[in-house]
Amino acid sequence: MQDHEKRDDREVVISVEGMTARLEGNTILEGITFKVFRGEILFIVGRSGSGKTVLMKHMIGLFRPAEGRVLINGVDVHGAGESDWAAVRRRIGVLFQAGGLLGSMTLGDNMALPLEKRSNLSDSLKKSIIRMKLGMVGLADTEHLLPAELSGGMKKRAGLARAMVMDPEILFFDEPSAGLDPVTSVGLDDTIAGINQGMDTTMVIVSHELPSIFKIGHRMIMLDGQQKGIIADGDPHFLQGESRDERVVNFLNRRDA
Amino acid sequence: MSQEKASPGGSKRMPSSIAVSESTPGTVVVTPVGRFSLDEAELLAADLNTAARDSQTSKLVVDLSKVSYLDSAAALSIKMFAGDMEQNGRPVMLVGMGGEVRRIMDMIDPRIVEDVSVSRLSHPEPVPAGAIEGIGEAAVTTAGSFKGLMVFTGELIRAVLHSLFHPRDIRWDDVAGNMRRVGVQGLPIVGLISLLVGLIIAFMSSLQLKPLGGDIFVAALVGIAMVKELAPLMTAIIVAGRSGSAFAAEIGTMVVNEEVDALAIMGFDPVRFLVIPRVAAALIVVPLLTLYADFFGLLGGLLVGMLGLDLTFITYIDQTGSNIALSDVTTGLVKSVVFAVIVSGIGCYHGMRVTRGAEGVGRATTAAVVSAIFFIVLADSIFAVVLHYL
Numbered sequence: 001m002q003d004h005e006k007r008d009d010r011e012v013v014i015s016v017e018g019m020t021a022r023l024e025g026n027t028i029l030e031g032i033t034f035k036v037f038r039g040e041i042l043f044i045v046g047r048s049g050s051g052k053t054v055l056m057k058h059m060i061g062l063f064r065p066a067e068g069r070v071l072i073n074g075v076d077v078h079g080a081g082e083s084d085w086a087a088v089r090r091r092i093g094v095l096f097q098a099g100g101l102l103g104s105m106t107l108g109d110n111m112a113l114p115l116e117k118r119s120n121l122s123d124s125l126k127k128s129i130i131r132m133k134l135g136m137v138g139l140a141d142t143e144h145l146l147p148a149e150l151s152g153g154m155k156k157r158a159g160l161a162r163a164m165v166m167d168p169e170i171l172f173f174d175e176p177s178a179g180l181d182p183v184t185s186v187g188l189d190d191t192i193a194g195i196n197q198g199m200d201t202t203m204v205i206v207s208h209e210l211p212s213i214f215k216i217g218h219r220m221i222m223l224d225g226q227q228k229g230i231i232a233d234g235d236p237h238f239l240q241g242e243s244r245d246e247r248v249v250n251f252l253n254r255r256d257a
Numbered sequence: 258m259s260q261e262k263a264s265p266g267g268s269k270r271m272p273s274s275i276a277v278s279e280s281t282p283g284t285v286v287v288t289p290v291g292r293f294s295l296d297e298a299e300l301l302a303a304d305l306n307t308a309a310r311d312s313q314t315s316k317l318v319v320d321l322s323k324v325s326y327l328d329s330a331a332a333l334s335i336k337m338f339a340g341d342m343e344q345n346g347r348p349v350m351l352v353g354m355g356g357e358v359r360r361i362m363d364m365i366d367p368r369i370v371e372d373v374s375v376s377r378l379s380h381p382e383p384v385p386a387g388a389i390e391g392i393g394e395a396a397v398t399t400a401g402s403f404k405g406l407m408v409f410t411g412e413l414i415r416a417v418l419h420s421l422f423h424p425r426d427i428r429w430d431d432v433a434g435n436m437r438r439v440g441v442q443g444l445p446i447v448g449l450i451s452l453l454v455g456l457i458i459a460f461m462s463s464l465q466l467k468p469l470g471g472d473i474f475v476a477a478l479v480g481i482a483m484v485k486e487l488a489p490l491m492t493a494i495i496v497a498g499r500s501g502s503a504f505a506a507e508i509g510t511m512v513v514n515e516e517v518d519a520l521a522i523m524g525f526d527p528v529r530f531l532v533i534p535r536v537a538a539a540l541i542v543v544p545l546l547t548l549y550a551d552f553f554g555l556l557g558g559l560l561v562g563m564l565g566l567d568l569t570f571i572t573y574i575d576q577t578g579s580n581i582a583l584s585d586v587t588t589g590l591v592k593s594v595v596f597a598v599i600v601s602g603i604g605c606y607h608g609m610r611v612t613r614g615a616e617g618v619g620r621a622t623t624a625a626v627v628s629a630i631f632f633i634v635l636a637d638s639i640f641a642v643v644l645h646y647l
Contacts, residue, residue: 062518089524100519103511114523162519 010037013170013202014059019068021054028054030228031068034221036170041196041203043213043236045251046223052206053097053174055223059204060094060172061085072170093163097174099155100162101147107134107158108143114165133161137191153184157191164195171195173205177212185209189216210254214240222248273297275304276323277311285312290323293331302334309342309349317342322353327361336367409528409606413536416528420537428534435538439500440546447495451483451550454491455557458482463566472566476573477580479558484581488550489589490637493596496543497629501604504535505625508608509618517609532605536598543597544590551589592640596633603629 014036021029028051036042044052057063059070061077070077075088094100101110111130115121121129134140137157147155156176163171176192177185193216195201207213213220213236220239222232224247232239232248240252250256273291280286287308293301309317319335321327327335339349354362420427459479466474508531511517517527555577562568568576607625611617 057518060522062521086524089522092522094519094522096515096519098514100515102516102520103514104507113520113525159519 010039012036013038013073014204015071016055016059017068017071019058019065019070021051021058021063022066023054023063027066027228029223032229033068034230034233036202036204038169038202039196039200040218041193041205041216043217043220044204044206044223045208045213045220047208047225047251050223050225051228052208052223056172056174056204056206060092061089090166091169092172093166093168093170094172095156095159095163095174095176097178099147099159101155101159103147105146106143107139107145107147107150107161110147110158111143111162111165114162129165133164134158136164136195137161138187153180153188156180156188160188160191167199168201170202170204173203173207175207176205177207177209182211185212186215192216208251210252213252222251273301275301275308277308279312279315280318283315284318285315286318286320288320288323292326293324294326294328295330298328298330298334301331302338305335305338309338309347316350317347318350318352320353321351321358321362322355324355324358327358329361329365332358332361332365333367336362336365340367405610406603406606409609410602412528413532413602416526416533417536419529420533426529427537428530431534432537432541435500435535436542438503439496439538440542443496443499443542443546444549446499447492447546447550448553450491450495451488451553452557454487455479455483455554455559456561457557458487458554459558459561460565463561467566472562472568473572473576475562475566476558476568476576480555480577480581481585483554483558484551484585484589486589486637488554489547489592489596490633492543492547492550492593493600493633494630496539496546496597497600497604497626497633500539501600501625501629502622504601504604505608505611505621506618508532508605509611509621512609512611513614513618527609532602532609535605536601539597539601540594543600544593547589547593548586551586588640588644592637595636595640599632599636600629603632 012035016032016034019029019032020027021032032055044055046052054063058065059072059077061070064078069079072088072092075084077085077088080088101107102113105113108127108130111133112126115126115129130143131140134142137160139154139157139161142150142154142158147158150158160171160173160176171192173192176188180188189212192203192205196203196216205212205217217236219234220232220236221230222239223229224231231245232243234243236252239248243249243252273289273293276288276290278286278288285308287305289301289304305319319339321335335351339351342349351362459475462478463472463475466472466478508517511531517531520527520530558577559570559573562573563570604625607621607628611621
């Protein structure tokens, strides 16, 4: 596989090393190791309850691993001092499953949050950046709306716009198309792929939407709840045809086990 | 030998019954007739079991040819009956299944039902604990939540210190919004409750003092009781009910919606962002509400004094003024500051601890009010002892 060899030359942005995740005494993931390379769209897939979201929350520093470590740009996410971690955090954006928009603030104020914390820009420039980012996700002229006034798909896109405000190097998505209709979902996929191409943003996407995985995914890793680890790593199209693991093939071909 | 049993189902329902007959010696045929659905399922099972018991050693045949309708519950009871019988070494023959009946019977696998009990075994449900276990569990829970409260208190103190040295980092807009909700919107109820408490104290004490000719002391009694004790206490309890609960619910909902996670990722300390504005607002507003409550409590006493005790306005005010020292008012205010921290801090603490969805938010709200009131009363008791010896 030529593709694989080329990939190994590429710059590693995230490195998960022997990470074990435990929640309330239950081991969810055990000894996970993988790398994410610059500019790729990596899908973390698996059946419900296999620990996809848990893995992502460990990668972004919200949960602390029981063992092992996560490096982003070479900085240990959980062991770094506050200032190192803050520097890394500035380079990542996260789209949460429910959007994670603050319900008490308008979209504009929500978008202003990361800017307010991280830079001393003039108000007019802030406003322009916010309008530009909202426009990029197809939500122009909505900065005065409250999150409660948005539909599910708009909330996701607004969450994406907020995650993108700082032009992050890495974007994390937790089930971006969950609860969206197929058309909206395709639109979101296109937006994600467009940002990836336009800005060379590394994307880590937790999802089990097969159409999205095949359409925009460069690579996927599959988690398994029983094995508490990764059971497949590679190009989704390749794995669909060539994987010898029944669980992977069944998943990618929508077959009942 | 044949017996028919009509199941009691009301006249509207299609009649269903079970016929039991011995076709050839040694073979008992049970024939359910009519419609069997969820309502009849249990009767059907009972009848089948009765038939089986009555026909001790005979071979048992269930003839389903006369069944006009069978739903999944009824089909399940037939299958489970057949399964039980087989385990007892008396296999049952199911015959005469028509198209519809066969289709539903084929869909039912009684093992699925059993599997549920098996999987329950592997995740044993907590056995109802005995008294000693219950005490132990409660101790562990209490210790856990005490530890959580201490950790939160530590974080809160750190955030407060940071805010003291960086007042520009405080979200003053949020402080103002919370002041309005805790303070301004609480004015009517705090005023009303204080007025009524003042009235009650004055009225009850006048009943005792009037026969002794001590009407005049009512003013001092109401004044001291309100200013030192009841106004801070009642205000804090009202704020706990109105705003402590609201803090827990708001922050809890934000936790559930991953808004708090989003804040953390954007580099905001959730305690500084969410808790400080609420605690600051309560700190500013609760003492003011307490002064306001003082006023309405005294007004309640004054009304009773003037209308029920024939005291004049001037006399009452004069008596009140000469019996309340400024230190009494400040004591009340100091208490109210402590209560403000307790109510807002505990409300936010329970909100931040929410884990599981809407139910968790509900529990946090209840816990916020209950534990806030408990800690208010506890703190008030400590004040009583300390102030006595001071």
